[in-house]
Amino acid sequence: MPLLAVKELEAWYGESHVLHGVTFDVPSGEVVTLLGRNGAGKSTTLKAIIGIMRRRKGSIRFSGKETIGLSARAIARSGIAFCPEDRGIYSSLNVEENLRLPPVVQDGGLSVDEIFDMFPNLRERLKSPGTKLSGGEQQMLAIGRILRTGAKFLLLDEPTEGLAPVIVQQIGRTIKELKARGFTIVLVEQNFHFASTVADRHYVMEHGRVVDMVPNADLAASAAKLSRYLGV
Amino acid sequence: MFDLLGIPPQVLFSQLLLGLINGAFYAMLSLGLAVIFGLLNIVNFAHGALYMMGAFGAWMLLNYLGIGYWWALLLSPLMVGLFGVLIERLLLRWLYDLDHLYGMILTFGLALVITGLFRNFYGATGMPYTLPPLLTGGHNLGFMFLPNSRAFVIASSLIVCLSTWFVIERTRLGSYLRAATENPALTEAFGINVSLLVTMTYGFGVALAGFAGVLAAPIYSVNPTMGSDLIIVVFAVVVIGGMGSILGSIITGFSLGIVEGLTKVFWPEASATVIFVIMAIVLMAKPAGLFGRSS
Ligand SMILES: Nc1ncnc2c1ncn2[C@@H]1O[C@H](COP(=O)(O)OP(=O)(O)OP(=O)(O)O)[C@@H](O)[C@H]1O
Ligand SMILES: [Mg+2]
Numbered sequence: 026m027p028l029l030a031v032k033e034l035e036a037w038y039g040e041s042h043v044l045h046g047v048t049f050d051v052p053s054g055e056v057v058t059l060l061g062r063n064g065a066g067k068s069t070t071l072k073a074i075i076g077i078m079r080r081r082k083g084s085i086r087f088s089g090k091e092t093i094g095l096s097a098r099a100i101a102r103s104g105i106a107f108c109p110e111d112r113g114i115y116s117s118l119n120v121e122e123n124l125r126l127p128p129v130v131q132d133g134g135l136s137v138d139e140i141f142d143m144f145p146n147l148r149e150r151l152k153s154p155g156t157k158l159s160g161g162e163q164q165m166l167a168i169g170r171i172l173r174t175g176a177k178f179l180l181l182d183e184p185t186e187g188l189a190p191v192i193v194q195q196i197g198r199t200i201k202e203l204k205a206r207g208f209t210i211v212l213v214e215q216n217f218h219f220a221s222t223v224a225d226r227h228y229v230m231e232h233g234r235v236v237d238m239v240p241n242a243d244l245a246a247s248a249a250k251l252s253r254y255l256g257v
Numbered sequence: 258m259f260d261l262l263g264i265p266p267q268v269l270f271s272q273l274l275l276g277l278i279n280g281a282f283y284a285m286l287s288l289g290l291a292v293i294f295g296l297l298n299i300v301n302f303a304h305g306a307l308y309m310m311g312a313f314g315a316w317m318l319l320n321y322l323g324i325g326y327w328w329a330l331l332l333s334p335l336m337v338g339l340f341g342v343l344i345e346r347l348l349l350r351w352l353y354d355l356d357h358l359y360g361m362i363l364t365f366g367l368a369l370v371i372t373g374l375f376r377n378f379y380g381a382t383g384m385p386y387t388l389p390p391l392l393t394g395g396h397n398l399g400f401m402f403l404p405n406s407r408a409f410v411i412a413s414s415l416i417v418c419l420s421t422w423f424v425i426e427r428t429r430l431g432s433y434l435r436a437a438t439e440n441p442a443l444t445e446a447f448g449i450n451v452s453l454l455v456t457m458t459y460g461f462g463v464a465l466a467g468f469a470g471v472l473a474a475p476i477y478s479v480n481p482t483m484g485s486d487l488i489i490v491v492f493a494v495v496v497i498g499g500m501g502s503i504l505g506s507i508i509t510g511f512s513l514g515i516v517e518g519l520t521k522v523f524w525p526e527a528s529a530t531v532i533f534v535i536m537a538i539v540l541m542a543k544p545a546g547l548f549g550r551s552s
Contacts, residue, residue, distance in 0.1 A: 075446045077446050098450060101446055101448035107443075107447075118436060122432040126432055
């Protein structure tokens with residue numbers, strides 16, 4: 026049984042219907058990417074899984090339990106953590122408060138010291154307002170703060186967007202380390218090369234649907250197909 | 258003895274004191290409004306009526322149940338806070354997805370209903386509330402006489418305002434509140450109960466108004482319109498300080514009370530309008546208010 030099973034997921038922003046039956050599985054312990062052009066519905070899919078999209082339909086089973094009717098709070102409490110595309114760092118909270126904000130939902134989360142070992146930059150900036158950090162540091166903070174909660178299932182929306190290559194590498198190492206620790210991760214990525222270095226499989230989205238799945242091992246063979254999908 | 262522009266120091270200091278007292282009320286009331294506005298995005302027009310209910314609560318506790326001032330300081334705000342919780346759960350809750358205007362109209366209507374009901378039962382004339390013995394008398398500070406009752410109001414307001422500031426800016430609960438104010442959807446997605454925070458915040462904000470009402474009972478008379486008279490000035494204070502700023506509303510509240518007091522000494526005719534003149538100037542120079550962040 027996959028850890029997360031999404032079936033025929035639909036979602037709306039007000040009257041605007043943007044997901045039209047998204048179906049895919051995330052096996053436990055894997056890093057899975059959602060690829061696709063701008064506006065394909067990748068972020069919306071993550072927001073529907075965590076429950077921020079209030080108008081949604083279909084089925085989302087997490088650990089075998091249906092979550093489609095639950096509130097975002099209940100879904101978070103069941104062990105899913107979300108890192109949004111805009112990073113969601115709070116300007117009225119300093120770095121330390123941002124880091125400690127998400128409540129611990131189950132045992133086994135990383136300690137604050139372990140998070141600092143992963144992202145040493147954060148340690149020196151504890152008292153600065155969250156949004157005074159550089160883009161890379163904000164991304165580290167956004168990832169770091171959800172590692173404390175004990176959630177072992179992470180939704181990361183474009184964590185490498187707009188960041189310098191060294192920081193992208195650091196985030197890549199982090200994702201591999203988390204996978205080694207048993208985390209399961211859904212990663213939305215535009216950076217296809219980056220995705221290929223960390224993921225086990227890739228789902229391709231188009232117009233609010235998942236239209237294809239490519240195991241990372243078959244990536245080279247599917248390169249032509251993928252570049253057609255992604256328009257790269 | 259010194260004289261300032263021909264004004265005897267006793268007059269100056271007693272007006273300063275009156276100003277500080279008014280400022281103490283402005284601060285408590287605008288603080289509650291700011292906290293509520295920050296999280297709920299609702300301008301709580303019922304604030305003045307709830308302040309009046311706080312004062313009446315103290316009066317009823319004393320006259321119907323024989324419960325005195327000190328217990329009333331605790332019980333009356335608690336009752337007003339619970340009433341606020343009901344308002345939020347039963348009425349305001351339904352309006353969050355609509356335009357802010359609806360919240361304003363609803364709370365404005367509530368204020369009219371509450372004030373009307375109290376006027377119906379208790380008439381429009383004020384009822385006295387006697388000072389508790391501990392607060393009668395006062396101290397001669399040399400340059401002026403400081404009545405205990407007044408000193409108590411100023412000290413209580415300072416303590417309550419600064420504690421509120423501390424909880425919001427320096428505690429974990431406060432960080433939840435600030436996070437929910439800034440990005441409620443994401444905060445909820447971390448597993449934080451934003452809807453409970455909203456209810457508690459409204460309850461707390463109006464309990465502050467109730468507390469101010471109890472403090473006002475022995476100083477001013479208790480009457481159904483005491484809130485509507487005061488709240489207009491408080492809204493001006495909130496606009497000057499900047500909607501939603503915690504420290505801003507405390508500082509602005511006290512400062513404007515003092516400014517108003519000083520105006521009474523130097524230019525008595527202007528004292529009733531000085532706050533509104535300041536509001537107009539601030540709105541022209543800094544539309545988001547002195548402490549407000551423009552968005
Ligand atoms: N808040 C919103 N209100 C209305 N429509 C929205 C909103 N956010 C996104 N959309 C629309 O929903 C569709 C899917 O958007 P989504 O953000 O999920 O795309 P995406 O695949 O994450 O794209 P990108 O790569 O640009 O981040 C798009 O057509 C977009 O215009
Ligand atoms: Mg996106």
